[in-house]
Amino acid sequence: MSYLFPTYQRFDVKVKSASGTKLTDENGQKYLDFISGIAVCNLGHRHPAVQEAVEQQLKQVWHVSNLFHVSVQEEVAELLVQHSCGDAVFFCNSGAEANEAAIKLARKYTKRHKIITFKKSFHGRTFATMSATGQAKIHEGFGPLLQEFVYVPYNDIEAVKKEMDETTAAVMLEIVQGEGGVVPAEAEFLEGVQQLCQENGSLFIVDEVQTGIGRTGKPFAYQHYSLSPDITTVAKGLGSGLPIGALIGKNHLKEAFGPGSHGSTFGGNPIALAAAKATLTVIFQEAFLKEVEQKAAYFMKELQTKLSSIPFITDIRGKGFLIGIECAEKQGELIGKMREKGLLVLGAGPSVIRLLPPLTVTMEEMNTALTIIENVCCHEKISL
Structure with a gap:
């Protein structure tokens, strides 16, 4: 019997300890973790600099x-302002809270109500x-949703143009x-x-909850392009596992978020912020990010080389260390078999295997993962 609401389909793994890129379960089985807490542990588990910062903060003040x-x-x-196009920061506890704040800010600042988002997007569960x-x-x-959200096809600028009007407060995308x-x-x-946002007086909101904090080889994924969003939201990788969003x-x-306009009891908690400061100090180093880009490019190239001839794999795509392997079938079985071989990966949608290794992953660990992925997928090819 469990005393938890069954809101998750959990893996049959009970984690006892974790360090770096490795997890150990209660039976002593070790796993190479290419989930990273769902893009949270960008520096791996219990990074020494983050752990030391948190321990020091615990001795001073908690809240x-x-x-x-x-x-x-x-x-x-x-640190966030210096490495982004922004000027001011609001701290909260999660990506959903950061996106909630973005929605409120956009509507309050523009005095408009409609927000355009995209089919197959994900922005949270509030x-x-x-x-x-x-x-x-x-x-x-859950019954009727909040009004004034419009979903259009992703990567379809004409669809955005059709919906953009004088009531549009913002366009929000990943x-x-x-x-x-x-x-x-x-x-x-x-x-x-x-x-379009600039021409229409609408805000441009970029949700970097999963892609931010070095995941793609830049501090924020929008920096791969000629973009300067009005609002950027971050969470997951920001605190190396401690709950924080921004x-x-x-x-x-700033004029729309004055005293009393928004708040969070735990947002900006000193312990979470100590973890964030240590995390950003490591990740935002130019040499660190350059190495992430190099390692991610190697990993993607090797995946494409090793899996390109497998019939049920239809695409391998992504950016940096956010990678998806599109499968025509058997995605769930493949994830389970990789776990049996000691590699933890997860799904994204009904047919995609998602790979989210820590940014600190070594070449040896990447090669181990590549071997497991190839062996599992090749076995499936033979059995079909």
Whole structure:
């Protein structure tokens, strides 16, 4: 009997300990973790610099609320601003909360209500962010959604043009649709959306909850393109496993988020911020990010080389260390068999295997994962 609500279909693995890229279960079985807490543990598990920062903060203060000045909030906000196109930061506890704040800010600043998002998008599970998500399976059973969200096909600029009007507060998108199947945006589409927003007086919101904090080899995935979003949301990789999210916005938006307009009891918690500061200090180093890009390019090339001849694999795509393997069938079986061989991966949509290794993954670990993936997929090819 479990005392938990059955909201997750859990793997048959009970984790006892974790370090770096490895997990160990209660039976002593070791796994190579290419889930990373779903793009959370970008520095791997229990990175020494992050652990030391958290331990030091635990000895000082745990929580005082946002009624007080907390210096580490300013320090982390400065790091986020220095490495983005934003000017001001609001801290919260999760990606859904960051996106919720973005929706509120966009509507309050523009005094408009309609927000355009995309089919197969994912922005969270609060009522507003669920309503922003363009997936029926996320909506089912909850009754009427919040109004004024419109879903259009991803990478279709003409569809955005048709919906853009004087009531449009914002367009909200992911640079790579993670939960929707690891689908990257096209450069021309992204730049077209930004231009439409500028021309219409609408805000351009980029959801970097899964793609941000070095996951694609840049501090933020939008930096691969000629983009300067009004609002960027981040979470997952920001705190190396401690719950934290953030909204990064342009300076002119401050007027709409004054005292009393929005808040969070635990947002900006000193312990979570200590983890974030240590995380960003490591990841935002130029040499670190360059190495991520190089390793991710190698890994993608090897996947394409080793799996290209397997009939049921129809595509291998992604950006940086957010990679999807599209399967014509048997995605769930493949994930299970890889787990049996000691490699943890997960799904994205009904037919995609998603790979999210820690950014600290070594060449040896990547090669081990490649061998497991190839062996499992080749076995399936023979058995079909």
